[in-house]
Amino acid sequence: MRLFLAALTLVMATTPATAQWLDRKTPGIPRKADGTANLAAPAPRGADGKPDFTGVWNAPAPAARPDLTDLQPWVRDLAAQRQQEYHKTRPFYQCLPSGPEAEKFGGWRRVLQTPAAIAILTDDLTYRMIHMDGRKLEADPAPSWMGYSVGRWEGDTLVVDSNGFNDKTWTSRYGVSHTEALKTTERYRRTDFGHLQVEVTYTDPKAYTKPWSFNVTMRLAVDTEMLESVCERSSEHWEGSLTESSKGSVTVPPDVLARYVGVYSGVYGGNKRTIDVSLSGGQLVAKIAGGADVEGGLGAAGLDTEGARPLIPRSQTQFEGLGLGYEFIVDAKGVATDLVEIHISGPYKFSRQR
């Protein structure tokens, strides 16, 4: 608790009072007696009586992993190949629009709703128009990055059908392709003032053996603003591959490896994450439990959530595993007390539980 307070103080101390529009109070929203937003209040409705989704929303990156059996062999093979190269060719990493990719249902967006059309603006400066004027999707649309969308109300649920996507985007960050035959269906339900539930289904008979879907709940972002986030540094300079990184490894004696075997736990991406390190065929392997769907180099874990990641020794205490660095912190006897996972954003320490 003391550490928590210390950490809080540290964060507060670095926050000047001038935060411009980012702390401007959102007008017209229900508030509790203490002035905070009442996110549990009933969802607002427009003049047409339909739920109104207008507002700034933020969502966690959804857990969108299709079953391998839902994918045609060529899609599976391509996903495996892309995993090898750290998903370097993911449109988002190449600073290209993400199109219908599941992960882009997470993050920031601003929704502007009128009876005739709903606009979704995203912080990467892409946008979508959902036409509500009764028009039908075209049978043979010109391929585009963001597709064409029409919406209709089923009671209080907004149902959006889209087609006309080019085949350059992915449907999941784990390297899952689609073809120009892709159709998506989104079902939006604003369950209360502060929450918007979305269910997205991908249908593409040329890529998937059956439709697959994921859910995400967006949260109304109150008393703040969306900031633009334009990708300016593409993945062009990324080097190496998983295969390459498994070669030329240094040798660590078995008794040293044995002192690292254990269960480590900590927090990553706001979620508790547990890393189970064991020996398999003379090699250290790590299995991640919890928080595995939170982005953070973990895309390299690929579609197989159950898969163990080999830890390739780089020194007596340093290892590399599926795109991340790992370092064991040891006591005087060489027994590991902590495991540090090294991300681009910094080190994340996981303490040994057993």
Add this chain to the structure above:
Amino acid sequence: MRAILAIAVFCAGLTLSAATAWAHHSFAAEFDATKPVTLTGTLTRMEWVNPHGWLYIDVKEPDGKVTNWAVEAGAPNALLRRGLRKADFPIGTEVVVTGYRAKSGGPTANGQNVSFKDGRNFFLGAADAPTPEPK
């Protein structure tokens, strides 16, 4: 040191709510975890670009030669959300970076920890996320 690391982890936990779609990608595609580096130098430029911001610092080598290092840090939007602006990072500020060198071998590094001489550290676990929903 332990306490500092603990605070660091806590801060990361505070800042990185689950409600985010930050742009992390594979560390190993760019950096080498076996090449740790500590750089002390003066800030020459800061790029507020996404998905990761970059700092450029002049580092004086023992032989007196000055090398301009590029250091990849956290998401600039996270800094903006904490109320920080460009003026908070004046050119010439002394900066201490601990991190890892790029695989390319050039004067490029990933900043695991970027702090000012006065101890302020703005980049820790920086992600563009709103405050977490109370549980």
